[in-house]
Amino acid sequence: MHTGRIAELWTYPVKGCRGIPLEVATVEPMGLAHDRRWMVVRPSGRFLTQRELPALARVGTALEDGRLVLVLDGQRHPVLPADRDDERLDVTVWGQQLPAIPQSPVTDRLLSEFLGRAVRLVRFAPEALRPCDPAISPPGARTGFADGFPLLLASTSSLARLNDHLAEAGAEPVPMARFRPNLVVNGLPPWAEDEAPWLCAGTTVFRLVSPCERCIVTTTDQASGERLGEEPLRTLRRMHSDNAGHPLFGWNLVPILGDEPAPRLRIGDLLTLAPGPHA
Numbered sequence: 676m677h678t679g680r681i682a683e684l685w686t687y688p689v690k691g692c693r694g695i696p697l698e699v700a701t702v703e704p705m706g707l708a709h710d711r712r713w714m715v716v717r718p719s720g721r722f723l724t725q726r727e728l729p730a731l732a733r734v735g736t737a738l739e740d741g742r743l744v745l746v747l748d749g750q751r752h753p754v755l756p757a758d759r760d761d762e763r764l765d766v767t768v769w770g771q772q773l774p775a776i777p778q779s780p781v782t783d784r785l786l787s788e789f790l791g792r793a794v795r796l797v798r799f800a801p802e803a804l805r806p807c808d809p810a811i812s813p814p815g816a817r818t819g820f821a822d823g824f825p826l827l828l829a830s831t832s833s834l835a836r837l838n839d840h841l842a843e844a845g846a847e848p849v850p851m852a853r854f855r856p857n858l859v860v861n862g863l864p865p866w867a868e869d870e871a872p873w874l875c876a877g878t879t880v881f882r883l884v885s886p887c888e889r890c891i892v893t894t895t896d897q898a899s900g901e902r903l904g905e906e907p908l909r910t911l912r913r914m915h916s917d918n919a920g921h922p923l924f925g926w927n928l929v930p931i932l933g934d935e936p937a938p939r940l941r942i943g944d945l946l947t948l949a950p951g952p953h954a
Contacts, residue, residue, distance in 0.1 A: 677948045679862030681876065681940060682831055687855065688743055689713040689796070690820045691724040691731035693897070694855065695738065701937045702879055702930050705799075705818050706825035707857050708937075709738055712799045713754075714775070714820040715786065720766040722820070723794065725892045725900075730790050732900040745782070747789045754796065755779035766797055768820055773803040807929060811884045816929040824927035827887060828868060829856035836865035837907060837924065840914050846906045852897040853907070854889070854924055860946060866915070868926045871948040879938040880952045881928040888921045 686707045687694040692715070701708040715723045715731060725731050735746030743754040755778065763774040775797035777783075783795045799819045807816040807824050818825045829851060838848035851859060874881040889911060894903055911922030931952065932938070 676950070677863050677867045677871070679830075679860045679946055679948075681858065681942055681944045681946060682861040683851070683856075683859035684940060684942060685855075685857050685859070686710040686738075687857075688736045688738060689715065689731075689734065689745075690722070691715060691728070692734040692736050693732065693746075695736060698942050700857075700940045702932070702940060703937055704815075704825070704930065704932055706821060706930075707940075709741070710826075710857060711818075711820040713743055713778075714766065714768070714797055714799075715790075715794050716764075716766050716775075716797055718793050718795060720764055720775075720795075720797075722766060722768045725895055726890055728790065728792070729892075729895045729900040729902060732895055732897050734786070734789070745785070747785065752782070752785055754782050757798075763800060764795070764797055768805070769822065771805060773805055774800040775803065776800050807884070812929055813882055813884075813931060816884075824884060824929060826857045826881070826928040826930065827855070827925050828858045828860065828874065828881075828883070828928050829854050829925040830863050830865070830868055831859060831861040832863055832865045833868065833924070837910065837915070840910050841906060844906075844910055846910065849893070849907045850897075853893045853895070854887075855892070855897075856925055858928070858940070863948065867948055871950055873949045873952045874928065874946060875949060875952070876940055876944050876946040877938065879940065880931040882931060882952075883926045884929050885927045886917070886923040887925040887927055888917070889924050893924070 684697040684700040685694040737744040778796040
């Protein structure tokens, strides 16, 4: 069993775009409040991420009373609501099709001009249900527009160990932002997250369901959207990968919530990695 503390909390309202650092975060069944509840899609409804469109890293986000604001080259653009409450667009995320709420044509035009291609912005529909992989997830686990699970955990000591290996290889260190976690913890031994299936923070319990396989997004500067080479993927393949050679960093989490009011996490909260949920 290992203990640490919450060092950072992040929500990413629009999938693939810049996140928002938080002091306090509300935990909901689909992850932190507002996280990946909006998404940029092709006009056909197929999802877009930094894998295909690294310029998404240049799209800033803010929340004002739960309302999304896009920040494009320093200019703030409140996202206007859909023209009709019942309007829906079928979108596809990793082969899963679900209904989403189109946002305003004004926002679509702004984003399309900024990104240099035709796109639309959609919001996760309240009636949509996107289950997590039932083979490895607790019953009833679900997520929004995240890749597959509600939250992503990363450890500062694991990043430090990775950066030590990068330095030995003559490469530059990488910042935590490249991995886009929701929950950053410090005080744990390197890779301690690989050893325990449960995380407890106060009264909130999370199941660690799978290590996160990393992709080209980790090679992308999260301020400029520029691709910066093969690192850290090359080094992760060598020093922290699965049996198939897939590079791994961080763990996907599913919150275990009851009927009580939505719990909150705070910077500095004590947390425990443990072999069982009540250890």
